Each structure stands twice: as structure tokens, then as C-alpha cells.
Amino acid sequence: MSIAVIHGGLAASPPPPEPEPATPNYLNNNYGIWSWLTTVDHKRIGILYLISISIFFIGGGIAAGVVRTNLLSSTGAIVTEDAYNRAFTAHGVLMLFFFLIPAVPAVLGNFLIPMMIGAKDLAFPKLNLASWYVFIAGAACSTWAILAGGIDTGWTLYPPYSTRASQANVVPGILGVFISGFSSIMTGLNIMVTVHKMRCPGMTWGRLPLFVWSLYGTSLIQLLGTPVIAVTLILMGTERISGVGIFDPSIGGDPLLFQHLFWFYSHPAVYIMILPGMGVVSEVLTCFSRKNIFGYHAVAWSSMGIAVVGFMLWAHHMFVAGISFYSALLFSFLSMLVAVPSAIKVFNWTATLYRGSITFQAPMLFALGFVVLFVIGGLTGLFLATLGTDIHLHDTYFVVAHFHFVMVGGMVMGYFAGLHFWWPKMTGRMYSDWWSRVAASIIIVGFFLTFIPQFILGYHGMPRRSPNYAPEFQIYNVMSTAGASILGLGYLLPACYLSLSLFFGDRATANPWSATGLEWVSASPPTVFNFEFTPVVVCGPYEYAIGVDQLGRGLPEPPGPGSADDPASRDGPTGPAGPMKKETEVVG
Amino acid sequence: MPQAARGCRTGFAACGIANKLPTNIDQAEPENFTMSDPHATPVATTSTTDHLGETDSPAMIVGVFLAVVLLSAANIGLSIVGFGKYTLVVQLAIGTMQAGLVSFYWMHLRQGDKVVILTGLASIFWMGILFVLFMSDYMTRIMVIG
Amino acid sequence: MSASTHSPVLKHHFEDLGQQHASERLGMWMFLATEVLFFAGLFGAYTTYRLWYPAEFEAASSHLNVLYASINTALLVTSSLTMTFAIRAAKLGNRGELIRYLLATAALGTAFMVVKGFEYAEDFREHILPGAGSFGGEIKADAEARGLDTGKVRLFLCFYYIMTGIHGVHLVIGIGVVLWLVQQSYTGKIPPDNYSTVEVVSLYWHLVDAIWLFLMPLLYLAGASIKHSH
Numbered sequence: 001m002s003i004a005v006i007h008g009g010l011a012a013s014p015p016p017p018e019p020e021p022a023t024p025n026y027l028n029n030n031y032g033i034w035s036w037l038t039t040v041d042h043k044r045i046g047i048l049y050l051i052s053i054s055i056f057f058i059g060g061g062i063a064a065g066v067v068r069t070n071l072l073s074s075t076g077a078i079v080t081e082d083a084y085n086r087a088f089t090a091h092g093v094l095m096l097f098f099f100l101i102p103a104v105p106a107v108l109g110n111f112l113i114p115m116m117i118g119a120k121d122l123a124f125p126k127l128n129l130a131s132w133y134v135f136i137a138g139a140a141c142s143t144w145a146i147l148a149g150g151i152d153t154g155w156t157l158y159p160p161y162s163t164r165a166s167q168a169n170v171v172p173g174i175l176g177v178f179i180s181g182f183s184s185i186m187t188g189l190n191i192m193v194t195v196h197k198m199r200c201p202g203m204t205w206g207r208l209p210l211f212v213w214s215l216y217g218t219s220l221i222q223l224l225g226t227p228v229i230a231v232t233l234i235l236m237g238t239e240r241i242s243g244v245g246i247f248d249p250s251i252g253g254d255p256l257l258f259q260h261l262f263w264f265y266s267h268p269a270v271y272i273m274i275l276p277g278m279g280v281v282s283e284v285l286t287c288f289s290r291k292n293i294f295g296y297h298a299v300a301w302s303s304m305g306i307a308v309v310g311f312m313l314w315a316h317h318m319f320v321a322g323i324s325f326y327s328a329l330l331f332s333f334l335s336m337l338v339a340v341p342s343a344i345k346v347f348n349w350t351a352t353l354y355r356g357s358i359t360f361q362a363p364m365l366f367a368l369g370f371v372v373l374f375v376i377g378g379l380t381g382l383f384l385a386t387l388g389t390d391i392h393l394h395d396t397y398f399v400v401a402h403f404h405f406v407m408v409g410g411m412v413m414g415y416f417a418g419l420h421f422w423w424p425k426m427t428g429r430m431y432s433d434w435w436s437r438v439a440a441s442i443i444i445v446g447f448f449l450t451f452i453p454q455f456i457l458g459y460h461g462m463p464r465r466s467p468n469y470a471p472e473f474q475i476y477n478v479m480s481t482a483g484a485s486i487l488g489l490g491y492l493l494p495a496c497y498l499s500l501s502l503f504f505g506d507r508a509t510a511n512p513w514s515a516t517g518l519e520w521v522s523a524s525p526p527t528v529f530n531f532e533f534t535p536v537v538v539c540g541p542y543e544y545a546i547g548v549d550q551l552g553r554g555l556p557e558p559p560g561p562g563s564a565d566d567p568a569s570r571d572g573p574t575g576p577a578g579p580m581k582k583e584t585e586v587v588g
Numbered sequence: 589m590p591q592a593a594r595g596c597r598t599g600f601a602a603c604g605i606a607n608k609l610p611t612n613i614d615q616a617e618p619e620n621f622t623m624s625d626p627h628a629t630p631v632a633t634t635s636t637t638d639h640l641g642e643t644d645s646p647a648m649i650v651g652v653f654l655a656v657v658l659l660s661a662a663n664i665g666l667s668i669v670g671f672g673k674y675t676l677v678v679q680l681a682i683g684t685m686q687a688g689l690v691s692f693y694w695m696h697l698r699q700g701d702k703v704v705i706l707t708g709l710a711s712i713f714w715m716g717i718l719f720v721l722f723m724s725d726y727m728t729r730i731m732v733i734g
Numbered sequence: 735m736s737a738s739t740h741s742p743v744l745k746h747h748f749e750d751l752g753q754q755h756a757s758e759r760l761g762m763w764m765f766l767a768t769e770v771l772f773f774a775g776l777f778g779a780y781t782t783y784r785l786w787y788p789a790e791f792e793a794a795s796s797h798l799n800v801l802y803a804s805i806n807t808a809l810l811v812t813s814s815l816t817m818t819f820a821i822r823a824a825k826l827g828n829r830g831e832l833i834r835y836l837l838a839t840a841a842l843g844t845a846f847m848v849v850k851g852f853e854y855a856e857d858f859r860e861h862i863l864p865g866a867g868s869f870g871g872e873i874k875a876d877a878e879a880r881g882l883d884t885g886k887v888r889l890f891l892c893f894y895y896i897m898t899g900i901h902g903v904h905l906v907i908g909i910g911v912v913l914w915l916v917q918q919s920y921t922g923k924i925p926p927d928n929y930s931t932v933e934v935v936s937l938y939w940h941l942v943d944a945i946w947l948f949l950m951p952l953l954y955l956a957g958a959s960i961k962h963s964h
Contacts, residue, residue, distance in 0.1 A: 121747040123757045189764045196703050197757040198748075223764055224714045227772035231900075235779070238896060244864050246779060246892050251864075251885030252787060260722055261775055311717050315725065327725035643825045644818060653815040656947075660807050663951055664800065670959030676784075679951035687944040694818045695940050696933075701756065704763050711767035715774040719781065726782040 013547075013554040019510050022527035025428070029528050040125035041528060046111030047426070048132050053099050053107065054495075056139060060094035061488065063087050068481040074474050076467040084467040085152035086168065092155030093146065097177050098139045100407060101269060103415045104276030105222070106135070106187050109215045111426060113191055115519035115526065116209050118200025118535040123193040131186035134179060142176025145169035154465060156266075159247040159258050163239040170240060174233045181226045184272075188222030191215055200518075202537030207550070209517050209541040210293060213300040214279030217307035221268045221275075225311065229265035232258065256322055263314035271310040274374075274406060275303055277414020278345055281367045284417050285349050287515045288364035289356025290558065292542040295348040302341035309338045319390045328387055335385035342378055346371060361559065362436030363513075366417035369444045373409025377402055380455065395465075398458025401451045409447055416443070416494065423498065424508030428525040431501035435493060443490035449483025514558035516542055516549045641699060652693045656686050743928040755930040762934035766941045769904075773945055776900070780893050780952065783886075790877070790886035796957030797862055797873040798894065802853040803954040806846050807946065810905075813842035814943045817912075817936045824929035829919055832932070836916045839939065843909040850902055864891035876962065894953055901949060904942050911935050 026043045036044060066087040070078050079087065110128065114121050122128050145151055151173040153162040162170050195208070195216050236258060239245020247258045286293050293299060315323055315331040323331075349371055358364070380402040383389045393399060424430055453476035458464075462473050469477065511520040518535055519526075538552040547555050663682045671678050691697050697705055741751055748754040784791045820835035857863065861871030869888050877887045915935055918924055924931055 119747070123747075124761060125747060127761075185765075185768050189761060189768075192764060193757050193761045196760060197753055223768055224711070224771050227768045228718070228775045231772050231775040234900070235776075235896065242865065244866065244888065244892060246783070246889060246896075248889075251889045251892075252783070252790075252883060253889055254782075256725075257779055257782065260725065261779065264718060264775070311714065312721060315721070323725045324728040324731065326728040326731060327721075330721075330724055644822050646819070646822070649815060649818045649822070653811065656811050657808065660804075660811065660947070660950075664804055664955065664958070667951065667955035667958035675959070676956070679955055680948070683948045683951055686947045690814065690940050690944050690947075694814060695937055701759070703760055707760065707763045707767055711770040714767075715770055715777075718771075718774050718778050722778050722782055723785075727785065 013552065015554040015556045016521075016549075016551075018556075019521075019523045019532070021428075021507075022523040022525065024528070025523065025525040026528050027428075027525050038129070040121070040129050042110050042114055042122050042125065042128055043426070043526065043530075045128050045132055046107050046109075049102055049106040049110060049135070052132075052136060052139070053102055056094050056098035056143075057491075059143070060091050060099055061491065063091035063094060064484065065488065067091060068484045070467060071469070071477045072481050074469050074471045074477075079467075081467045082152060083150075085154070085465070086146070086150030088465055089151045089154050090146045093142060093151065093173065093177070095407075096155060096269070096273075097180055098135075098142070100273040100411055101184055101222075102135060102187070103273075103411070104280065104418060105191065105215060105218055105272070106131070106183075108211075108280070108415075108418045108422060109191055109218075109276065110187070112422065112519050113194060113212060113215060114198070115522070115530050116212050116517055117195065117198060117203050118518050118531065118537065119194060119198040120529045120531075122190045123198055124190050127186050128190055131183040131190070134186065135183035138176045138178070138180025138183065140176070141179060142173050145173035145176060156262065157233075157236065158262075159236060159239065159245075159255050160249070163236055163245060163247060171237055174237055178230055178233045178237075181230050184222045185226050188219035188226075191219040192223065195219075200535045200537060202535075203518075203550075204537075206297075207537055207540050208300070209279075210282035210296070210299055210303070211276075211279035214275045214282070214303040217303040218272050218275045220304075220307045221272050221310065225265040225268040225272070228261060229269075232261040232265070235261070256318065259318050259321060260315065263317045264311075267314040267317065268307075268310045270403070270407070271306055273411045274414075275306060277370060277411045277418075278303070280414045280418035280421070281349060281370050282345075283515075283517070284363045284367040284421050285352050285371075286542040286544060287421070287513050288361060288367070289353050289358045290544045291352055291356040292540075292545055293348065294351035294354075295344075296540065296542070298344050299348050302344045305341035306338060309334065309341070313338055316385055316390070319387060320394050332385055332387050336382065339378060339382065339385075342374075346375055346378075359559070360437065361420075361433060361513075362431075362440050363417045363421035365437060365440035365444070366413045366420060369440065369447075370410055370413040370417060373405050373413060373444075373447065377405025377409055380405065392461075393458060395463055396458035397454045397462045397464055400464050401454035401458060404451050404454070409451070413443075416440075419494075419498070421513065422519070423501070424512045425519060425524050425526070427502055427505075428508050428523075429501045429505035430508050430512060431505055432497045435497045439490055439493035439497070442486060442493065446483050446486030446488075446490050450480050450487050451483070453477070453479045453483075509556070511549075511556050512559060514555045516544060516555065518550050520549070521551060644693075644696075648693060652689050655689055659686050741927045743923075743925065751927060758930045758934050759937070762937045766937060769938075769941055769945075773900075776893075776897055777948070777952070780897070783889060783893070784952075784956070787883075787886045787889070789880075790882045791890045792957035792960060793877055793880060793882055794873065794887040794890035794894075794957065795953060795955070796960035796962060797860075797876070798954050799853055799856060800954050800958060802849055802856075803950050806849050807950055809842050809846045809849070810943050810946050813839045813846070814940050816842065817939045821929060821932050821936050824919075824924055824932040825926055827926040829922075829924075832919050832924065833916055836912050836919065836932075840909050840912045840916070843905055843912070846905060847902060847909075850898070862891060864888040864895065872962075897949055897953065901942070901945060904945075908935075908939050908942055912939070 026041055030039075036048065039045060039048075066079060067084070070076050070084055070087070076084065110122070113119075146169075149169050151166075151170055152168045153166050153170060157170070157174065195212060199208075235246060239247055244251070245253065247253045247255050249255060282293055282299060313331055313335045315327060316335045319328050319332070380398070384393055384399060384402060420431070420436055457473055457476045457480075460473070462469050508524040510523050512524070513520075518531075518537070521535065522531055535551055537550045539548060539550060541550055543549070544555075549555055659682050663679055666678060666682075667675060691708060697708060743754075744751055745754060748757065816835045816838040820832055820839060823829075823832035823835055860873070861869060862873050863869055866888075869884065869891070873887065874884055877884050912935060915924070915932060918931070
């Protein structure tokens with residue numbers, strides 16, 4: 001079962017003994033809904049977030065269904081124009097603020113960060129629980145606003161429409177976003193202090209898993225960006241309620257000031273959404289290609305680079321809004337600059353895959369899908385960052401396709417990759433390998449069918465947020481809606497097999513993927529305090545090639561067929577004595 | 589930052605990793621109390637005042653107070669006198685000095701915790717990003733292209 | 735089961751008090767960073783308009799009551815003084831002194847809000863208000879006499895109320911937390927080991943003070959060199 005892996009010339013440690021199943025583990029040490037609602041255990045709070053954001057994902061998906069179904073006909077198939085406005089606003093608000101932003105940081109970050117750094121919990125456990133309650137309060141407020149008539153301003157809430165003319169439930173909607181922003185700040189603050197102050201002995205910054213680095217960058221953005229949208233929503237809300245405000249042109253105000261303030265947060269917000277996904281990809285790609293990450297420091301620093309530079313690009317959303325030409329030049333240049341750290345990551349991931357022993361379980365399929373779709377999405381962003389082409393493409397479906405490629409093709413894939421990768425650890429159960437691969441494939445195919453036609457539509461000029469369009473665009477819209485149906489089916493599958501795995505899945509071992517991180521040391525599901533002993537880290541996070549985990553122990557046999565080309569046998573040109581020798585150096 | 593195991597470039601065995609590994613993890617002697625029961629292993633308590641750091645002297649506290657009050661008075665006085673178009677700059681400079689005194693002395697930046705200082709500087713830097721890039725638009729709108 | 739020998743204020747997920755204090759302090763500083771960015775949005779917006787409409791902003795500012803603002807500055811800086819002494823008392827284990835300094839801080843903060851109340855009342859009486867219908871009185875007449883755009887004067891007043899209002903909300907929250915500290919100290923939950931609870935509140939308090947030190951010159955002293963005959 002656990003075979004000692006022999007490397008040419010170096011004696012590896014035997015794989016560690018399988019830890020006893022934790023009794024009690026964090027799931028069953030306390031029963032009852034009240035124990036869950038008053039928990040301060042970061043793992044339980046991660047599960048609470050998981051359940052909550054899944055609900056909002058479904059809600060946002062239904063709104064998307066309304067939008068896409070309506071677009072089947074060039075004159076609007078199922079809803080009035082006003083209702084259409086409310087549908088795409090609901091889709092944006094629910095998906096962005098109540099699904100994408102909390103998805104990886106609050107679910108996977110809360111669950112995994114303490115375990116990955118060898119701590120017992122986050123730095124402020126009660127603050128963590130408070131952040132979930134604040135999130136629910138804000139989400140409830142906005143959801144009420146959406147259900148009780150809706151908001152019709154678009155998720156971007158531009159004045160003067162939102163402050164003067166809109167008759168919709170703008171104030172409760174923005175109140176909900178404002179409140180849930182505090183949840184985002186609390187989570188970010190918690191993660192940053194934890195990573196600074198609570199690493200276990202031997203866990204230096206240079207040995208942190210890249211997931212932790214990327215969540216650190218994410219938390220930095222959450223901390224520094226969210227307050228600006230908070231104050232912006234207050235300014236907008238007071239203008240709407242009192243009838244006078246600083247965005248009012250009739251008293252000398254500038255509506256563009258709202259856009260500046262809004263996008264100062266909302267652009268870094270997209271990096272809040274994507275960076276954690278990138279962290280997941282770093283973890284998954286290394287594990288399923290059995291290789292150390294290529295260029296650890298480059299990838300780590302590029303997370304920080306994206307976090308910092310990402311704050312300096314926001315006005316690329318405003319190129320045609322009326323900002324000064326010189327400012328537009330500056331922002332265009334800076335927007336291209338942020339592509340550099342993103343590209344560094346993609347190149348390093350590719351180099352990590354090269355000559356790896358790759359297996360294609362669901363987490364790997366999702367992660368590879370992330371890389372491909374993110375590259376396409378990122379490259380199309382360059383067209384939008386270029387001033388000349390943006391004039392043609394702004395506010396068209398090209399933009400819609402671009403951001404869905406990075407948000408859905410990137411981030412949602414990354415979230416699903418993480419969910420599938422860490423599901424055994426979180427729940428102690430394995431899901432169906434076959435169905436998960438089928439689901440991943442369906443999602444990727446459905447995704448392409450949904451959004452590639454939208455690039456074509458946008459290039460030919462179909463405007464976004466419009467319920468009607470020229471009849472010659474219908475074929476692409478129908479293709480896109482068909483793809484969306486496939487995508488919906490694809491998302492339905494994990495809901496089914498993941499839920500079923502809770503009851504019927506095989507019991508998971510501590511380390512079913514034979515991964516190297518500290519989170520895999522304890523039993524699945526883990527005990528309440530995460531570890532039976534204080535871990536002492538002795539090497540870097542991805543020592544797959546020499547087969548050691550971060551405690552210096554060996555690794556169990558990785559999943560996959562036990563044959564001659566089993567990735568566990570590392571002899572030959574991809575073994576440590578071969579041309580890939582430098583990958584075996586202990587990092588850190 | 590990385591400490592003992594930094595020089596591990598020559599391979600697994602040379603690292604001395606084997607020396608660091610407990611031979612049997614389940615019975616390893618924990619240096620601190622075990623994860624599962626924080627009360628199990630008695631640990632020698634640190635002295636009750638080790639972590640308190642230095643206590644501020646009343647002289648320092650009052651000294652900073654007087655400095656800040658005097659600067660405020662100067663600010664008000666100078667504003668009434670007026671510096672023409674430099675008034676705003678002087679006002680902001682005085683405000684910055686006051687904030688600097690408060691944060692360095694009263695908020696204990698003087699104690700030198702690196703991460704705390706970095707946090708303070710980062711917040712100023714990010715505020716700077718907001719200001720500079722806002723101004724890049726608002727101050728250049730009247731400039732005509734070409 | 736041996737008796738625990740660690741300090742009763744040590745939280746179980748921390749290894750020792752040093753780590754706990756350092757984490758609490760860092761956590762509060764990071765929260766302060768968010769507050770700086772929060773006000774930075776306001777200051778940034780104010781700055782853009784002030785650079786666009788200097789004459790109107792200075793004229794509007796000259797009608798605000800510098801005396802009230804000066805008194806408030808003195809009150810707030812003094813409250814920061816008492817707050818810093820409160821940390822000292824906590825570290826030295828002097829509970830009575832700690833409570834007295836905390837109450838003084840809360841009292842001075844409350845005095846600030848009372849003065850602000852009088853100030854707002856005076857502003858309402860003199861129609862120094864941004865609304866289209868409520869704007870009037872001497873400030874309007876003065877602006878018209880100087881040939882300035884009254885809309886932009888009202889824009890300044892929007893900033894005046896929003897910025898002082900949000901600052902006031904922060905101060906009230908601070909007073910509430912300081913009073914909570916008084917209660918905690920009274921029930922013995924702030925031994926010298928737990929002085930950091932007082933310190934993190936003081937960090938917040940000092941920030942509210944520092945923000946006022948910038949707010950005051952920007953709002954009240956912009957037009958201080960303009961003299962009016964009242």
C-alpha cells in the first residue's frame with residue numbers, strides 16, 4: 001500500500017503512518033445548529049460560508065438564466081426592458097459581491113490558511129464569526145432589495161441615474177453591499193495578521209504555500225480597497241436620500257468622481273476575485289504533475305505585484321466617460337503593466353507542467369481550464385486596455401466576454417478546482433472521480449460555447465446591457481444561450497455528486513492526493529485544533545520530486561494506476577538524477 | 589527571515605533534516621503545549637512584565653501634547669494671516685507634523701515593530717495612489733491635446 | 735490534569751502573550767489603514783473640487799465658526815492625552831487611575847460632540863445648509879455679492895456636513911468603546927497582562943484625533959483670511 005519510494009542516490013523517508021481518524025473531528029465534536037451558529041472554529045466558519053455563497057451562486061445563476069433566455073429573441077423573449085435591467089443588475093450584484101468576492105478567501109481561505117501555516121486557528125476567531133454574520137446581514141439586505149422589485153441601475157450604480165432618476169430599491173441594495181464590505185475587510189484583516197504572526201516554527205515566508213501568498217495579496221486588496229467603496233456608497237446614498245450631493249452637476253459636482261471612487265475599489269476587486277484562484281492553481285498543478293513549482297519566488301512576488309499594481313489601473317473603465325486624455329494614457333500604460341505579473345504566473349505554471357507526471361483528476365481539469373481560459377481572457381483585456389480599440393469595444397459584448405472569461409473561466413474554475421482538491425480534507429469523503437471529470441469537461445465545453453460567440457458579437461458592435469439587438473446577431477445569441485444551458489447543467493453536476501459524496505462517498509485518507517502541504521498532515525476531516533502536535537517545517541511547500549512533505553516525512557502513494565509509468569516512480573529522465581535535477585533542490 | 593535550514597541546497601540528506609525529525613511523531617515531545625489540550629503540559633510562564641514593553645513617561649506624553657496644541661494654534665494663526673496660494677500647503681504640512689508626532693509617540697511607532705510601521709506607511713502610500721491618480725485626471729482635463 | 739500556568743488573559747489559539755499582544759496591535763493598525771483609506775476617498779473628492787473651485791470653497795469656509803472648531807481641536811487633543819495616560823495606568827496595574835483617565839477621555843469626546851451640536855444648531859439657524867431650499871442667509875448673500883456660483887458654495891457645504899458627520903459617527907463609536915473599557919476595567923478584566931486592550935482602543939482614538947487635525951484646517955481654515963463684518 002505505502003511503497004517506499006527509492007530515488008537514485010538519495011534515501012527518502014518512508015511515507016508517514018496514516019493518522020487515526022480524528023475523534024472527535026471538527027464536524028462532530030459538537031452537534032446542533034446552535035453549535036454551528038456560535039462556532040469560532042475557522043473550519044466550521046468556512047463551511048458556513050460555503051453553504052451561504054452556494055445559495056447566492058444559484059440566485060445569480062437564475063438571474064443569468066433570465067438574461068440569456070431573454071436574449072434568444074432580438075426583441076426580448078421573456079421579460080420587459082425594465083425587468084431585464086433588474087435581471088442583469090441582480091446577476092452582477094449577487095455574483096460579484098456575494099459569491100465571487102467571498103468564494104475562495106472566505107471558504108477555502110478560512111478553512112485552510114491556519115492549517116497551511118501550522119496554526120490552531122486564525123488570529124481573531126470571534127472576528128471571523130462576526131464576519132460571517134455581517135456577510136449574511138448585508139446579503140440579506142441586498143437580496144431583499146432584489147426580490148422586492150429589484151435594482152435597475154446595473155451593478156455599477158452610476159449617478160445621476162442611481163441618485164436621481166431610478167425608482168428602484170437602490171438604497172437597500174447599496175446598504176447590503178456596504179455592510180458586506182465590512183465582512184470582506186474583517187476576513188482580509190484576519191488572514192493578514194494570521195500570516196504575519198501565527199506561522200509555526202520553520203514556516204518562513206519563503207516556505208509558505210503559494211496559496212497563502214496569493215491570499216495574502218488578496219487580503220491586502222480587501223483591506224485597502226473596500227473602504228473606498230464604502231465611503232462612495234455613503235456619498236451616493238446620501239445624495240439619493242437628501243437630494244443634494246457631490247456628484248450633482250447642477251451644483252458643480254462631477255458624476256465622474258463617483259466613477260473614479262467606485263472603480264478605485266471595483267477594479268482591485270476583480271483581483272480579489274482572481275488572485276485566490278491563482279493560488280489554488282499553483283497548489284493543484286504542482287500536486288497533479290508531481291513537480292515543484294517553477295520559479296517559486298517569481299510566482300509569490302507576482303501575487304504581491306498584482307495586488308499593488310492592480311490599484312493603479314481603475315480608470316480603464318472610464319476611457320470614454322470623459323476623463324482627460326493624458327490620464328487615459330497613463331491608465332492605459334499601467335493596465336498593460338499588470339499583465340506582466342499575470343503572465344509571469346502563467347509561464348511559471350506552464351514550466352511547472354513541463355515534464356511533469358500529469359494525471360487528470362477533476363481538480364487538475366479545472367486548474368488546466370483556469371490556465372487556458374484565463375490566458376484568453378487576459379489577452380482580450382489588452383484590446384480593452386488599448387485606447388484606440390477600447391473606443392470601439394467599450395460597452396459591447398466584447399467586454400462582457402472578456403470579464404466572464406477571467407471571472408468564470410478563471411475564478412469559478414479556480415474555486416471548483418479548490419473545492420474538489422480540498423473536499424476530501426474538509427468532509428472526509430471522496431466524490432466520484434468519473435462524474436467529477438465529466439462535470440469539469442462539460443463546464444469547459446459549455447463555457448466556450450457561451451462566451452466565444454460574445455467576443456464576435458462585441459467586435460461587431462452589439463452593446464451590452466441591452467435587451468434588444470440587431471437581428472443579424474441572433475445566431476450568436478442563440479449559441480451563447482445554448483452554451484449557458486450546458487454550463488448550467490455542468491454546475492448542477494457537482495452540486496449532485498458532492499452532496500451525494502457526503503453520504504455515500506468513500507472515506508478519505510489523510511492525504512488522498514499525496515500532496516505536500518501541512519493541511520494534509522492531519523486526518524480527514526481534521527481535529528478541532530488542526531494538528532495533534534505543533535508542526536515544525538523543514539522544507540519548501542512543493543517537494544514532490546524528492547517526495548517529502550513540509551514536515552520532512554515521505555509521501556503516500558499518489559492516486560492513479562500503479563503501473564510502470566506510475567508517477568510515484570521517479571527514476572529515469574524525470575527523476576532527480578536526470579536533467580530535471582534542479583527541481584529537487586530543497587527550497588527555502 | 590529564513591533561519592536554520594536556509595542553506596539546504598545540496599540535497600535532502602545533507603540538510604540534516606533527519607536530525608530534526610522526531611523518530612516517532614506520535615510520541616514527539618512538544619516544545620509547547622499540545623494542540624489538542626492547551627492546559628495539559630505546564631509551561632514555565634514568562635515573567636509578567638516581559639511582554640509589556642516600555643511604559644511611556646509622563647514627560648513624553650505631555651511634551652507631545654504641548655507640541656500638538658502649539659502647532660494647532662500656529663495653524664489657526666497662520667491661516668488668518670494667510671500665505672496666499674501656499675496657505676493650503678502650509679496647513680497640510682502642519683497637519684502632517686501633528687499626525688506624525690501623534691503616531692510616532694502616542695501610537696508607539698517609536699517601538700519599532702516593523703510590520704506595524706509598514707502598515708502605517710502602506711496606508712499613506714495607498715492614499716497617495718488615490719490622490720495622485722485622481723489629480724492626473726482632474727488637473728489635466730483642461731489641457732488640450734496637441 | 736495539572737493546573738494551567740498560563741495567564742488567564744491568554745487566548746488559546748495563541749502561544750504566548752507576546753504573540754497575542756503583537757497580533758492585536760497589528761490587527762488594529764490594519765483596521766486603521768482601512769479607516770485612512772475610507773477618509774482618503776473623502777479627502778480626495780474634497781481636494782479635486784477645492785482645486786477646481788478655490789474661490790467658492792474659500793468663501794464658503796469663511797462662514798464656518800473657527801472658534802467652535804478651535805475649542806473642539808483642544809478637546810480632542812486633550813482626550814488623546816488622557817487616553818495615552820490610560821494605557822500607562824493599565825500597564826502599571828493602576829485600576830482606579832485607568833478608569834479615571836478613560837472616563838476623562840469619554841467626557842472630552844462627549845464635550846466635542848456637544849460643541850458640535852451647538853455648532854450645527856447655529857449653522858441651521860444661519861441657513862448654512864447645502865439643500866436648494868434650505869441654503870440662504872448671509873452665506874448666500876455674501877457669495878452672490880462676490881459674484882460666485884452659489885451651487886459650488888453648496889457643494890462645499892455638502893463636504894462640510896458629510897465629513898464632520900462621518901467623523902462624528904466615528905467619535906461616538908469611540909466613546910462607546912471607551913465606556914465599554916471602563917466597564918471591563920471595573921469588573922477586573924484588564925490586568926496589566928491585558929493592557930493591550932486599552933492600547934488598541936487608543937490607537938483608534940488617536941486616529942480619529944489625527945483625522946480631525948486634517949479635517950479642521952481643510953474645512954474651517956480654508957477661508958480664514960477672508961474677513962466678514964458680522
